[in-house]
Amino acid sequence: MSEKRCPHCGKWTTWTQNLEDTCQHCHKSLGGRYLVEQKERIRKDQEKKREWIFKINQKDHPIVSFMKKAANLFYFVFFMIVSFIVWLIAALPG
Numbered sequence: 001m002s003e004k005r006c007p008h009c010g011k012w013t014t015w016t017q018n019l020e021d022t023c024q025h026c027h028k029s030l031g032g033r034y035l036v037e038q039k040e041r042i043r044k045d046q047e048k049k050r051e052w053i054f055k056i057n058q059k060d061h062p063i064v065s066f067m068k069k070a071a072n073l074f075y076f077v078f079f080m081i082v083s084f085i086v087w088l089i090a091a092l093p094g
C-alpha cells in the first residue's frame with residue numbers, strides 16, 4: 001500500500017500500485033493518461049491482428065466468401081509454419 005497524487009484533483013490517495021485503482025476523492029482512474037494509452041495500444045494490437053484476416057461479408061458472393069475463407073486458412077497455416085520454424089530455431093542447441 002502506498003500513496004499517489006491523483007492526476008485529476010491533485011489530492012493524495014492510497015493506491016495498491018494498480019493502474020485500475022481509483023482516487024478516494026474524485027473516484028477517477030489513477031492510471032490517468034498512461035492507462036488510456038495502454039488500453040489504446042492493446043486495441044491497436046488487436047486491430048493489427050484482425051487486418052491480415054479477410055473480412056467475410058454477408059453480401060459476398062459464395063465464391064468470394066469461399067476464396068476469403070481459403071485465404072484466411074492459408075494465412076493461418078502459413079503463420080503456424082513460420083512460428084514453428086522460429087520455435088525450432090530457438091529450441092535448437094547452439
Ligand SMILES: [Zn+2]
Nearest residue numbers: 006009023026
Ligand atoms: Zn482525485
